[in-house]
Amino acid sequence: MDRTAQCACGQLSVTISGEPAFHGVCSCLACQRMTGSAFDYSGYWPKSAVKDISGDHQSWRRQAESGRWFEQHFCKACGSTVFSYGEWAPDMINIGIGCFADPAFPPPVYAVWNLHKHPWLTLPEDVESMDEQPPDDAV
Numbered sequence: 001m002d003r004t005a006q007c008a009c010g011q012l013s014v015t016i017s018g019e020p021a022f023h024g025v026c027s028c029l030a031c032q033r034m035t036g037s038a039f040d041y042s043g044y045w046p047k048s049a050v051k052d053i054s055g056d057h058q059s060w061r062r063q064a065e066s067g068r069w070f071e072q073h074f075c076k077a078c079g080s081t082v083f084s085y086g087e088w089a090p091d092m093i094n095i096g097i098g099c100f101a102d103p104a105f106p107p108p109v110y111a112v113w114n115l116h117k118h119p120w121l122t123l124p125e126d127v128e129s130m131d132e133q134p135p136d137d138a139v
Contacts, residue, residue, distance in 0.1 A: 001017070001018065001019070002015055002016065002017050002051060003015070003016050003100050003102070004016075004100070005082055005083070005095045005096065005099035005100050006082070006099055006101070007055070007074070007075035007077075007078050007080035007082050007099065008075070008078040008079075008080045009075060009077050009078040009080075011055045011056065011075055011076075011077045011078070012054070012055030012056070012057045012073075012074075012075040012076075012077075012080070012082050013052075013053070013054055013055055013082070014050065014052070014053050014082055014083050014093075014095055014099075015050070015051040015052040015053075016045050016049050016050055016051065016093070016095060017049045017050075017051050018045065018049050020043030020044055020045050020095075021044050021045060021046065021092065022043070022044050022109060022110065023041070023042065023043035023044065023097060023105075023106070023108055023109060024041070024042070024108040024109055024110035024111055024112065024127070024128075025039045025040065025041050025108045025110070025111040025112070025123065025127075026039060026040045026042070026111075026112050026113050026133075027039045027111065027112070027113045027114060027115075027116045027117040027118070027121070028064070028065045028112070028113035028116055028133075029065065029116055030062065030064060030065060030070070031113070032116070034072060034081055035081075035096075038117075038118045038121055039111075039117070039118075039121065040096065041096070041097045041098065041108060042084075042094050042095060042096050042097055043094070043095055043097055044089055044092040044093070044094050045092065045093055045095065046091060046092060046093075047091055047092060047093050049093075050093055053083070055075065056075070056076045056077070057073050057074060057075055057076060057082070058073070058074060058076050059071050059072065059073045059074075060072050060074070064086070064087075064133075065113065065132075065133070066088065066132070066133045068086065068087035068088050069086070069087045070084060070085075070086045070087070071084055071085045071086070072084045073085075080099070081096060082095065082096060082099050083095045083096070083099075088133070107124050107127070108123065108124075108127055109126075109127060109128065110127060110128040110129070110130070111123050111127050111128070111129045111130070112130050112132065112133045113130075113131070113132060113133060114129050114130060114131050115131045115132060
């Protein structure tokens with residue numbers, strides 16, 4: 001199965017093949033700022049699953065709360081972050097689930113950085129929840 005994620009204006013897109021290796025919610029303060037929401041919901045696919053990245057985009061690398069780098073790729077026209085790469089998962093691409101515009105996408109399987117989770121946010125009971133991000137060797 002192929003999916004295409006797009007920015008708000010449709011200029012930047014990523015087409016990916018297959019299902020994500022994992023997908024979940026991050027409530028770290030940087031993700032809250034990146035999304036302008038209370039959390040980020042994204043999926044991780046092997047880089048080899050990328051079929052196409054098209055459109056003019058820019059990247060910005062920051063240090064995550066975990067101390068590792070995180071590199072966001074966003075549309076130069078509308079500013080939407082569509083995909084990213086993280087030091088903790090070097091062979092993976094991270095794509096924002098909302099960029100697929102698919103309300104039928106399955107619910108998250110994990111939630112990290114719950115230390116910063118908004119108290120009103122309730123996740124499904126079977127979501128694996130962590131106060132911080134697990135160490136590299138736990139991935």
